[in-house]
Amino acid sequence: MPALKVIIFGANGAVGKAAALEAHRKGASVTLALRDVFKTIAGLPDLPRVKADLTDPSSLREAIRTSGATAAFVYTMNDMEPAFEALKESGVDYVVLLSSWTIYPNDVEKAATSHAIPARHAKAEIALKASGLKYSAIRARYFASNVVFESAAVKKGQVDVLNPDGVNDYIAPEDIGTVSGAKLFSEPEIVPIIGARLLTEREAWRIIANELDCPIKINELDYDEFVNRKGISLAIGTAYPDEIKYPLKLRPVGLENVRKYAGRDPMTFEEWVKIHRKEFLS
Numbered sequence: 001m002p003a004l005k006v007i008i009f010g011a012n013g014a015v016g017k018a019a020a021l022e023a024h025r026k027g028a029s030v031t032l033a034l035r036d037v038f039k040t041i042a043g044l045p046d047l048p049r050v051k052a053d054l055t056d057p058s059s060l061r062e063a064i065r066t067s068g069a070t071a072a073f074v075y076t077m078n079d080m081e082p083a084f085e086a087l088k089e090s091g092v093d094y095v096v097l098l099s100s101w102t103i104y105p106n107d108v109e110k111a112a113t114s115h116a117i118p119a120r121h122a123k124a125e126i127a128l129k130a131s132g133l134k135y136s137a138i139r140a141r142y143f144a145s146n147v148v149f150e151s152a153a154v155k156k157g158q159v160d161v162l163n164p165d166g167v168n169d170y171i172a173p174e175d176i177g178t179v180s181g182a183k184l185f186s187e188p189e190i191v192p193i194i195g196a197r198l199l200t201e202r203e204a205w206r207i208i209a210n211e212l213d214c215p216i217k218i219n220e221l222d223y224d225e226f227v228n229r230k231g232i233s234l235a236i237g238t239a240y241p242d243e244i245k246y247p248l249k250l251r252p253v254g255l256e257n258v259r260k261y262a263g264r265d266p267m268t269f270e271e272w273v274k275i276h277r278k279e280f281l282s
């Protein structure tokens, strides 16, 4: 049987790269679609590259024509209707979209009118459904890599936190990408996924401090201060009670989906921090 031809948009991103690796490992003929085809991508084999931008439909048509791909991994962008139309017209029949767990409890229409993070991803899912393409939506909530945005604060030994005793799942982008790459080979579905363990922000920063062997003090901000510094959407998502963020029924489903598609348990936050420790120091 000829190899499945897949195209990975954003193949130099943390999730895109892992999706490309998994699709390659599973035997697909993989094309890497990049805005800059000359970018060095450490850890990927030498695979064909095409230049493409998800906000430029003509570049998508050209990328699909060159690659002959019928399945595509895409990141969520704003206003994706023209992108999905271009992919479909050019011969793609199945899309795996990186979406968000915040579209809970599975109410896409309601999420589309919510605040920025769920709304953006829900609108992309709605556009994908309307396109008539077959699709899977990989819904992840809180990437482990979010902590690296605080690396300047880590160097100063103090991080600003709202709700330090609230939990996050700290899923590894590598796991999200592996599930996404595997999903290119299987039936369309909505796939909520979750990290190995829910950790409070306090616990997460303690893990980072231990790994970096440096003290990190928690500076608890009030809601308005946090909104001023980080934006309203992140504040709303952070302030939700744990059982709203992570509905009890959905937690085992998210874990099982990682095991099913990645073929292993999700990476723990401790493992992820160890692998990425240099990113806090650069």
Ligand SMILES: NC(=O)c1ccc[n+]([C@@H]2O[C@H](COP(=O)([O-])OP(=O)(O)OC[C@H]3O[C@@H](n4cnc5c(N)ncnc54)[C@H](OP(=O)(O)O)[C@@H]3O)[C@@H](O)[C@H]2O)c1
Pocket (backbone or CB within 6 Å): 009, 010, 011, 012, 013, 014, 015, 016, 034, 035, 036, 052, 053, 054, 055, 075, 076, 077, 098, 099, 100, 101, 140, 141, 142, 143, 145, 146, 173
């Ligand atoms: N952080 C969270 O907790 C969270 C939760 C749920 C979902 N998400 C989603 O995850 C995404 C981040 O994933 P990541 O960690 O893999 O990010 P990343 O490492 O920063 O990679 C993002 C990738 O998207 C590519 N990209 C950006 N704009 C593009 C465009 N117009 N056309 C084609 N490619 C484009 C980038 O390419 P260039 O190198 O050319 O810029 C890069 O390859 C967020 O954007 C969000 O949608 C995040």
